[in-house]
Amino acid sequence: MSFVRYKETAEEGDVVIIYLTHESMFPLTLEAGRIFQTRFGALRHSDIIGTRFGSKVLCGGGRGYVYALHPTPELWTLTLPHRTQIVYTTDISMLTLQLDLKPGSVVVESGTGSGSVSHAVIRTIAPTGHLYTFEFHQQRAEKAREEFSDHGLSSLVTVTHRNVCTDGFGLSDVADAVFLDLPSPWEAVASAKLALKKAGGRLCSFSPCVEQIQRTCDKLRSHGFCDITTIECLLRTFDVRSIALPEPDLGRPDTCAQTQQEGGESAENFTFKSAVPPKDMPGHTGFLTFATLYPQMETS
Numbered sequence: 626m627s628f629v630r631y632k633e634t635a636e637e638g639d640v641v642i643i644y645l646t647h648e649s650m651f652p653l654t655l656e657a658g659r660i661f662q663t664r665f666g667a668l669r670h671s672d673i674i675g676t677r678f679g680s681k682v683l684c685g686g687g688r689g690y691v692y693a694l695h696p697t698p699e700l701w702t703l704t705l706p707h708r709t710q711i712v713y714t715t716d717i718s719m720l721t722l723q724l725d726l727k728p729g730s731v732v733v734e735s736g737t738g739s740g741s742v743s744h745a746v747i748r749t750i751a752p753t754g755h756l757y758t759f760e761f762h763q764q765r766a767e768k769a770r771e772e773f774s775d776h777g778l779s780s781l782v783t784v785t786h787r788n789v790c791t792d793g794f795g796l797s798d799v800a801d802a803v804f805l806d807l808p809s810p811w812e813a814v815a816s817a818k819l820a821l822k823k824a825g826g827r828l829c830s831f832s833p834c835v836e837q838i839q840r841t842c843d844k845l846r847s848h849g850f851c852d853i854t855t856i857e858c859l860l861r862t863f864d865v866r867s868i869a870l871p872e873p874d875l876g877r878p879d880t881c882a883q884t885q886q887e888g889g890e891s892a893e894n895f896t897f898k899s900a901v902p903p904k905d906m907p908g909h910t911g912f913l914t915f916a917t918l919y920p921q922m923e924t925s
């Protein structure tokens with residue numbers, strides 16, 4: 626299977642996302658004979674194998690059901706095994722837009738971490754682009770390589786085990802975009818500049834602290850990057866609710882009586898649907914700093 630090519634039917638060895646509720650989803654690699662315990666009861670892998678992605682699958686001896694979904698980078702970000710802090714889809718969507726990623730783009734990333742950003746980038750740049758991703762923690766680099774292979778993405782990504790702050794990316798004039806999610810991104814700016822195409826490109830650095838941003842911006846400026854902008858993405862969701870409000874007394878009792886006769890709402894209670902923002906919102910995740918490297922002139 627491949628995360629970047631949709632297919633109809635789930636087969637043994639495929640990764641499926643088991644959807645119980647919006648808040649409860651799990652990735653599962655299908656193996657005939659295995660059973661996955663859910664809060665709705667036991668789910669047999671063999672009941673998923675051969676079904677269409679998106680189908681309802683019974684579990685708990687028919688007492689409950691789940692949906693077996695085709696994996697996407699967005700679902701993977703919500704369900705992946707965390708080896709590090711990860712970047713979520715709200716920030717990923719902004720960096721995809723601001724880095725102008727598209728099929729065919731060549732991207733350099735560090736660190737790979739849990740591969741949340743990598744999966745989204747690979748889907749966007751497929752089928753002709755390439756992601757070079759760098760991780761200095763050996764087990765994380767190996768695990769990421771293994772996951773990309775299991776997800777049918779190996780031809781689109783190269784994972785390198787390296788400390789990019791001390792040893793650089795070792796790439797020159799290849800990248801359309803660079804994405805940094807590192808504790809000290811300013812140490813990777815010089816080698817990110819080298820990796821970007823001489824025709825120019827975009828860079829993004831994700832950092833939770835403003836002190837990291839300040840140092841990175843100084844470094845970007847001193848290396849000739851322009852249009853330096855830092856933003857924070859906050860996702861504000863709305864719930865659709867039925868709200869009951871008392872009918873205002875507008876002093877026209879004859880009209881109220883008529884509404885009641887026609888089978889309308891009670892004159893005292895008037896129910897309507899509305900979109901309501903949540904009282905609590907997930908707060909700060911990180912700042913995204915973007916910068917442009919304009920075409921570099923040859924100096925003789």
Ligand SMILES: C[S@@+](CC[C@H](N)C(=O)[O-])C[C@H]1O[C@@H](n2cnc3c(N)ncnc32)[C@H](O)[C@@H]1O
Nearest residue numbers: 711712736738739740741742761788789790806
């Ligand atoms: C916050 S995680 C990245 C998470 C990733 N963006 C994701 O969404 O899954 C940061 C990663 O950078 C790696 N890292 C830190 N310093 C590094 C360096 N100098 N060179 C390469 N990787 C580094 C860490 O090992 C860690 O896995």
